[in-house]
Each structure stands twice: as structure tokens, then as C-alpha cells.
Amino acid sequence: AQSVAQPEDQVNVAEGNPLTVKCTYSVSGNPYLFWYVQYPNRGLQFLLKYITGDNLVKGSYGFEAEFNKSQTSFHLKKPSALVSDSALYFCAVRDDTGGFKTIFGAGTRLFVKA
């Protein structure tokens, strides 16, 4: 079965510094990978996705993610963090076992300190 892992429960970074939120995946076949963000008391918002093509995917709010097939990773990055980036981030992958569905990682809470 497909799976996705976010190895860090929490990431702390100072405002203005670069941030990375890690994600690794396990799929058979071509991976379909996503990042979503959740702000308090809100639903999830789409940031970016990788279906095929360039390994560097650019998304909303200045975020980007690098697809690395050899390391089976899809880390989310931003060159300069903002306090307003503080939120819960989810990596997700398409699972095609027993019908297509999206499975989400456990989430990584990002704290950006002013």
C-alpha cells in the first residue's frame, strides 16, 4: 500500500530564515504528491502538487517543493519564513490500492518566531 511519512511533529524557525518541512513517500508506480496547509479552525488549503515534469514545483504563498525520486522525498521549502506561515502542514499521496483515494501524512506543525 502507498504511504507517506512526515518525520517531524514540529519545526521551529526564525522569521526570515529558510524553512523545510520534510516528507517521504512509498508508492508503487508514479507518485502523485501534494502539500496542504491548515490554519487554526480552518479546513485545508492546497499549496502545490507534483504529478510529472520538473522536480522543483512552485506553489502558493512562495512555497516550493523538491521531488527526489531516488530518496523518495518531497520536502516543502520556503526561502524566507514569515510569522504568518505558522500552521499545520500535510503531505499527501495518491493511493490506488482498493480504489483511488488520497492519504495524508500525520502533519508537521510549523512555528515561525518573530
Next chain:
Amino acid sequence: KAGVTQTPRYLIKTRGQQVTLSCSPISGHRSVSWYQQTPGQGLQFLFEYFSETQRNKGNFPGRFSGRQFSNSRSEMNVSTLELGDSALYLCASSPGTSPSTDTQYFGPGTRLTVL
């Protein structure tokens, strides 16, 4: 366009009762998926509907059911509520026929508390 709307936003029920949650997708979206979010289990897939047909169901007991109407609005029902059903229930709509590859647009969720 208006976003995905979910009603009610908050709900308090007691064990043994049943509950119905509603989701209105973005206009023109025909795919609707439901997820349960809890601190312990994270986000778990419940079901997916397209054109009034349930195309996939997650690993949940039969107490959890859903349907989709001809206008793409969807409802989910939980019968015989248990304490463990307390969660944030999220609905997402997507524009194409395959939510697992499309961008999903999430509603704000319904917070269900079972006492």
C-alpha cells in the same frame, strides 16, 4: 466563486444518537470527498462521490454512510454515535473526475463532539 460550505459548523450529540452533516461543493465541482480528522489518527479518508455514485470508501464501520445529490451536494450520516466519533469532519470538492490527482478544495469542517 463561493468556496466549499459545510453545515453545521459545530455539533454536540450524545452517545447512541445519529447525526447528518452537509457539504455544498464549489459550483461546477462534481467530486466530493469526506475526511475525518482527529488528534490521534490524523486525517482519514471516509468516502468519495462523483455524480451521485460512491466510488470509494475508507476503512470505517457501516455506521458511517453518505450520499450525493444531483446538484453535487453531499451528506454524511453517522448512526449510533460513539465517543470516538468526536472529530472534525472535512469535506472537499474537486473539479475533475479524480480527486486523488486533482486539487481538492476543503470546507471549514464540522466539529462533532459526542458526549
